Amino acid sequence: MAGIGVVQTQKYTFAHPPDHFLLESGKRLGPITVAYETYGELNSTGDNVILICHALTGDAHVAGLKRPDDRVPGWWDEMIGPDRVFDTNRYLVVCSNVLGGCYGTTGPSSLDPATGSPYGMRFPVVTIRDMVNVQYRLLQYLGVRRLKLVVGGSMGGMQVLEWAISYPDFMEAVIPIATSGRLSAQGIAYNQTQRLAIMQDPLWNNGDYPLGGGPGKGLSLARMIGTITYKSDQSWTKKFGRTFSSHDPRDIFEFDQCFEVENYLHYQGRKLVDRFDANTYLYLTKAMDLHDVGRNRSSYEEALAQIRCRVLSIGITSDFLYPTHWQKELVQILRRAGRNARYAEIESPYGHDAFLIEFRQMADIMERFLQE
Amino acid sequence: MAGIGVVQTQKYTFAHPPDHFLLESGKRLGPITVAYETYGELNSTGDNVILICHALTGDAHVAGLKRPDDRVPGWWDEMIGPDRVFDTNRYLVVCSNVLGGCYGTTGPSSLDPATGSPYGMRFPVVTIRDMVNVQYRLLQYLGVRRLKLVVGGSMGGMQVLEWAISYPDFMEAVIPIATSGRLSAQGIAYNQTQRLAIMQDPLWNNGDYPLGGGPGKGLSLARMIGTITYKSDQSWTKKFGRTFSSHDPRDIFEFDQCFEVENYLHYQGRKLVDRFDANTYLYLTKAMDLHDVGRNRSSYEEALAQIRCRVLSIGITSDFLYPTHWQKELVQILRRAGRNARYAEIESPYGHDAFLIEFRQMADIMERFLQE
Numbered sequence: 001m002a003g004i005g006v007v008q009t010q011k012y013t014f015a016h017p018p019d020h021f022l023l024e025s026g027k028r029l030g031p032i033t034v035a036y037e038t039y040g041e042l043n044s045t046g047d048n049v050i051l052i053c054h055a056l057t058g059d060a061h062v063a064g065l066k067r068p069d070d071r072v073p074g075w076w077d078e079m080i081g082p083d084r085v086f087d088t089n090r091y092l093v094v095c096s097n098v099l100g101g102c103y104g105t106t107g108p109s110s111l112d113p114a115t116g117s118p119y120g121m122r123f124p125v126v127t128i129r130d131m132v133n134v135q136y137r138l139l140q141y142l143g144v145r146r147l148k149l150v151v152g153g154s155m156g157g158m159q160v161l162e163w164a165i166s167y168p169d170f171m172e173a174v175i176p177i178a179t180s181g182r183l184s185a186q187g188i189a190y191n192q193t194q195r196l197a198i199m200q201d202p203l204w205n206n207g208d209y210p211l212g213g214g215p216g217k218g219l220s221l222a223r224m225i226g227t228i229t230y231k232s233d234q235s236w237t238k239k240f241g242r243t244f245s246s247h248d249p250r251d252i253f254e255f256d257q258c259f260e261v262e263n264y265l266h267y268q269g270r271k272l273v274d275r276f277d278a279n280t281y282l283y284l285t286k287a288m289d290l291h292d293v294g295r296n297r298s299s300y301e302e303a304l305a306q307i308r309c310r311v312l313s314i315g316i317t318s319d320f321l322y323p324t325h326w327q328k329e330l331v332q333i334l335r336r337a338g339r340n341a342r343y344a345e346i347e348s349p350y351g352h353d354a355f356l357i358e359f360r361q362m363a364d365i366m367e368r369f370l371q372e
Numbered sequence: 373m374a375g376i377g378v379v380q381t382q383k384y385t386f387a388h389p390p391d392h393f394l395l396e397s398g399k400r401l402g403p404i405t406v407a408y409e410t411y412g413e414l415n416s417t418g419d420n421v422i423l424i425c426h427a428l429t430g431d432a433h434v435a436g437l438k439r440p441d442d443r444v445p446g447w448w449d450e451m452i453g454p455d456r457v458f459d460t461n462r463y464l465v466v467c468s469n470v471l472g473g474c475y476g477t478t479g480p481s482s483l484d485p486a487t488g489s490p491y492g493m494r495f496p497v498v499t500i501r502d503m504v505n506v507q508y509r510l511l512q513y514l515g516v517r518r519l520k521l522v523v524g525g526s527m528g529g530m531q532v533l534e535w536a537i538s539y540p541d542f543m544e545a546v547i548p549i550a551t552s553g554r555l556s557a558q559g560i561a562y563n564q565t566q567r568l569a570i571m572q573d574p575l576w577n578n579g580d581y582p583l584g585g586g587p588g589k590g591l592s593l594a595r596m597i598g599t600i601t602y603k604s605d606q607s608w609t610k611k612f613g614r615t616f617s618s619h620d621p622r623d624i625f626e627f628d629q630c631f632e633v634e635n636y637l638h639y640q641g642r643k644l645v646d647r648f649d650a651n652t653y654l655y656l657t658k659a660m661d662l663h664d665v666g667r668n669r670s671s672y673e674e675a676l677a678q679i680r681c682r683v684l685s686i687g688i689t690s691d692f693l694y695p696t697h698w699q700k701e702l703v704q705i706l707r708r709a710g711r712n713a714r715y716a717e718i719e720s721p722y723g724h725d726a727f728l729i730e731f732r733q734m735a736d737i738m739e740r741f742l743q744e
Binding site: 124185186200225236239241259261 | 395396397398399493496497499554555556557558560561562564568569572573574589590593596597600603604605608609611612613614622624625626627630631633634637654655661662664667692695
């Protein structure tokens, strides 16, 4: 099966002052630029669209290559293309970088038109709902009348649930993966330690640092903490066990020598520093902390009951960051409210990250769901 | 049932140069002071002794009060005293601060006699085996001929297993709790992020900081990360859920406002900074990383097979830092080698910390085991 080839990230700008975009907080922001990619063609009725929502450090580049010689395609490439699950012969697939992001959509690293400098910590707090409302504006611009499906994992799954509640008549189905309708206390706790790692780096400087510079050590540590939570005890043991970096047995007793798992985490940390903005990491983890579909909607259960479309909630057996009971609970609440909801499980040792790894299982589960 | 009243921490110093203590690394250290407490009386045959081993930030003060007006007794007080599980009418109970610690035993915060300044990062890397060998020297000094039991959780459990292998004829039974014969890759990973949090604090200054000063923010963050891993998703949800600190709903959208779970973690971080030394945290987590009973003993399985005494390996259902399969595996390996070993489980939502909480369950399990 062929992929979708070379794609271009595109941009759409709206909310030019004085027509600011109204945030959930009541604050106003504008103009807002949204970076997005599309694969496939919109049909004449504007209703053959699949919207994909990305996770914390993801971007709009969900499939295909940016340049012909790219070795790594978009982050969910295996799911998208002619005759793949999200079949670009039939569907228009859309993914955009979230509001608050650093991959082309307006966020803390964007220039504040009022000052000509990056927003930094002057950027307003944004929420998952704000992200979804921005995506809605993009879809209107693209001429989309109705969605076949909204799908995403982790922070992407949070957007999926907000979509189904905020725009209940706008889609046929949603697939939230490895997520919850409200972030758990444990999830908040992990996010907080990651933010602190950044904010305690002197180069953070209250968020005022040159673009491309900034708190590299802090961001790297944040990513290292996060990375541990995205895997599982079992997968760490299988991949690294207790393999030591140095082959000289005397090095074991040197304080600055380390295990391979430590080297791997440092590598993951450095990789993120090369591609991500520290303030953005602060704002997006904050948006995750604030994620609670029940906020200002009388209750969590009643918020979920506003969903009208079919729901497939997917959990991952080894995910301890978003344990499966959260995804099962979603389905229980929806069914009690008489909604069409079911639960499916990815059997995997890879932990939370499995939604970026177990493509075959996900494809099987989703294909059955989409064909019904 | 009465507790054991007011106790005094005592000290024993040995390995005066040139009779240095030989570390597993081959390096030499001396003199070494050990801080310890005892409860109960040694019998005439010197064989009624229970040795308790403490965890990462624990100390020798395992039971009783330091001053008559102390409100909080030692960290395992409920287990120790007349007619308690570790019955001081029958047993002499001993606990000492580990080598490398900061509660009276020689460690990185001790003064290096060669320089008159704290050792800091000039302190040699110490291992769980070194800790056990130091404890053996203390017991010899106290006239102990044989141990009834060695017991401890987490890093304490690591010492318990090293005890049973290094001195197989010196005890009747051991109870390792919520631990493993070798730290997992995930465990190493978490420890590494905690060390980095300290070492990336500018006040760490390569370990040279004034006693009582130093990298408070880094140590606090390290403790916050650790604290998350000592609990469980379930217990965080039950204790804090998504309760927000401020009662003003507008504060939710302020970046610097936070959830109660975040306040709690900060509180735990600050509390540790007030009572613990940052370099000590580095050395003790390093000792945990290096914990592998198989090192230089041909294999993990053969090392465990050297155990001769009865073994009760205890796991905690909700512990994701030391999942129960590690404790079950210990028993499987021991039984395959023909040893007298069994597994018991603490059913608890409190995660790894349950060995400091679920006293009734532990008492029941241990009492049955001791009476056999």
